[in-house]
Amino acid sequence: MNANIAPQETARVLDWSQLDADARAQALLRPVQVVAAQTRAAVAALIDDVRTRGDDALREITARFDKVELDALEVGAEEFAAAEAAIDPALRAAMVEAAQRIEVFHRAGMSRDYAVETAPGVVCEKVVRPIGRVGLYVPAGSAPLPSTALMLGVPARLAGCRQVVLCTPPRADGSADPAVLVAARLTGVGRVFKLGGAQAIAAMAFGTASVPECDKLFGPGNSFVTEAKQQVAQSGAAAIDMPAGPSEVLVIADAGANAAFVAADLLSQAEHGPDSQVLLLSDSDALIARVQDELVRQLAQLSRADIATRALAQSRLIRVPSLDEAFEISNRYAPEHLILALREPRSWLERVEAAGSVFLGDYTPEALGDYCSGTNHVLPTSGAARAYSGVSVASFQNFVSVQSASRAGIAAIGDCALRLARAEGLDAHANAVALRMEQAA
Numbered sequence: 062m063n064a065n066i067a068p069q070e071t072a073r074v075l076d077w078s079q080l081d082a083d084a085r086a087q088a089l090l091r092p093v094q095v096v097a098a099q100t101r102a103a104v105a106a107l108i109d110d111v112r113t114r115g116d117d118a119l120r121e122i123t124a125r126f127d128k129v130e131l132d133a134l135e136v137g138a139e140e141f142a143a144a145e146a147a148i149d150p151a152l153r154a155a156m157v158e159a160a161q162r163i164e165v166f167h168r169a170g171m172s173r174d175y176a177v178e179t180a181p182g183v184v185c186e187k188v189v190r191p192i193g194r195v196g197l198y199v200p201a202g203s204a205p206l207p208s209t210a211l212m213l214g215v216p217a218r219l220a221g222c223r224q225v226v227l228c229t230p231p232r233a234d235g236s237a238d239p240a241v242l243v244a245a246r247l248t249g250v251g252r253v254f255k256l257g258g259a260q261a262i263a264a265m266a267f268g269t270a271s272v273p274e275c276d277k278l279f280g281p282g283n284s285f286v287t288e289a290k291q292q293v294a295q296s297g298a299a300a301i302d303m304p305a306g307p308s309e310v311l312v313i314a315d316a317g318a319n320a321a322f323v324a325a326d327l328l329s330q331a332e333h334g335p336d337s338q339v340l341l342l343s344d345s346d347a348l349i350a351r352v353q354d355e356l357v358r359q360l361a362q363l364s365r366a367d368i369a370t371r372a373l374a375q376s377r378l379i380r381v382p383s384l385d386e387a388f389e390i391s392n393r394y395a396p397e398h399l400i401l402a403l404r405e406p407r408s409w410l411e412r413v414e415a416a417g418s419v420f421l422g423d424y425t426p427e428a429l430g431d432y433c434s435g436t437n438h439v440l441p442t443s444g445a446a447r448a449y450s451g452v453s454v455a456s457f458q459n460f461v462s463v464q465s466a467s468r469a470g471i472a473a474i475g476d477c478a479l480r481l482a483r484a485e486g487l488d489a490h491a492n493a494v495a496l497r498m499e500q501a502a
Contacts, residue, residue: 071356072327072339072376074349077386089394091443092336092375093284093307104259104288111263116270122260129235129255134271136237136253141246144239156211156244159433163215166435171219171454182470186463191221194273195457196265196299197250198280199229201257203334203368205238212437212452213279214248220457225250226273228265230257258282259289266293274299279452281305281439284336302456303441303449307336310427311396311416313387313409314352316345318402319423323348324355326400327376328369329428335371340394341378342387349378388412395446398427415447468501475501 075088110118116134124130176186197213200206210227217225227250229241237255245253254272256264262282268274277300278290287306294301310330314323327339343349356373360366381387388409391399395415403409406421413419417440418430431438441449466474475498482490 071353071360071370072341072373072378074353074378074380076380077342077390078380078382088377088379089340089390091307091309091338093287093443097284097288100284100288101292104285104292107259108263108266108289108292111260111269112267116272119256119260119264119269119272122258123231123256126258126260127231129231129233131231131235131255134254134256136242136255140236141242144237144242145246147239148243152240153243155433156207156240156247159208160211160215160244160247162433162435163211163437164219167216167219167437167454172458172460180470180473182467182473184465184470188461188463190459190461191223192277192457192459193222194224194276195222195226196275196278197225197227198261198265198278198282198286199227199241199245200280200282200286201230201232201238201241202283203365205229205241207238207240207244208432208438209280210241210244210250211248212439214245214250216437216452216454217279217457218249219454222457224273224275226252226254226265226275228254228256228261228272230261231255259285262286262289262293266296266299276300277302277457279439279456281308281442283307283334287442302439302452304443304445305439306442307338308333308398309338309340309396309442310398310400311340311342311391311394312400312402313384313391314341314343314345314348314402315384315404316343316348317404318343318345318348320348320351320355321359322423322426323352323400323402324359326402326427327352327356327373328359328363329426329431330398331369331372331376332363332365333368333372335368336375337372339372339376340396342381342390343379344381344383344387346380349380352378384409385412391416395441395444397440397442397446398430400425400427417441417446417451471497471501 120131172189174188176184179185195217199209227245229237264272265275265278279302284306287304290301293299308330312323330337330339363369392414397417399416400420401409418436420427430436437452439452475494478494479491
């Protein structure tokens with residue numbers, strides 16, 4: 062990173078009140094939304110190749126994109142053992158600590174079976190069952206993410222899924238990242254495949270000779286991974302957790318915010334990849350100017366400064382007339398991560414309508430949620446937070462309704478069903494009820 066870079070080159074500063082409707086929409090446009098059309102056909106071709114040729118396609122695609130020739134796609138016992146031996150004990154201890162907090166948070170929110178009598182003799186129930194076969198995707202493109210293995214593996218274990226497999230891209234030497242392997246083992250995941258990108262998603266969705274077919278796929282990834290997840294879901298091959306693509310953060314900050322903290326939070330997401338996006342909304346020109354200066358200062362110290370700089374080129378520092386309008390913009394944007402760098406952040410929480418995860422106050426960096434606060438960092442992106450939620454134990458479960466009616470029950474509510482069935486012109490429905498009412502009388 063060039064330490065002499067000008068502040069205005071790090072991210073564009075916009076005045077929301079001076080923008081027309083088109084300019085406002087452009088300001089909130091994600092980078093991946095621009096290139097989505099270009100990736101769709103490429104992803105479809107990769108999926109079709111894997112579906113048709115299985116393991117042979119996986120090896121060829123891996124050689125093409127990852128520059129690695131793989132004999133065995135699955136991680137063996139020796140590689141797991143080597144990973145345990147290679148990992149820094151302090152890192153392993155940190156992962157154990159993080160996993161414990163993730164479990165505490167997710168266990169507290171687990172759903173339970175329940176039953177209720179809705180009429181005399183009529184009992185309705187909900188029973189919770191684990192999804193049988195799930196596939197986890199842990200990115201490792203520009204940086205391995207063992208934390209994602211924890212975020213996915215812990216709730217999968219709590220849900221009780223009987224088959225859990227994990228895919229993660231191979232390193233240049235053909236091995237999987239040791240920290241990812243150790244994290245997977247810590248959560249009880251024993252089957253790991255050295256596969257990345259759209260091809261990994263296709264393998265788990267359709268199954269190959271080596272990779273088992275899965276019912277639902279989980280995990281974040283780049284635009285290719287996200288597109289692949291959506292395509293396999295549309296084909297009916299496998300369900301997916303949510304659109305979880307390139308990382309994004311939106312910060313709402315007032316005049317009293319710490320500019321160094323705000324800049325650090327923006328950069329922590331920008332360094333994920335050049336297709337990440339970071340936004341700052343503030344009603345203070347002075348705060349925006351201080352954040353610009355901090356971005357320049359902190360960028361010069363980052364090992365991933367080039368990546369962060371490219372992401373900042375697609376990012377915005379936006380001057381808003383008021384904090385009220387900032388929340389209106391945020392709800393429209395529906396960010397993956399929302400940081401409230403405000404003097405009374407909790408009093409503003411009720412204004413949040415759509416966000417993957419919210420971080421309150423000056424001392425709650427988004428990075429805590431990424432690693433070890435306990436909440437999940439696999440979150441909806443690209444505006445999907447308007448309708449999707451982050452990964453939880455419930456994401457790995459099915460909720461099955463059950464009902465039972467006795468003779469008294471069919472007598473009590475059968476007439477209601479008859480009237481509704483006849484109003485809809487569904488005579489067979491009505492007959493199924495009437496026959497039982499006659500028998501029960």
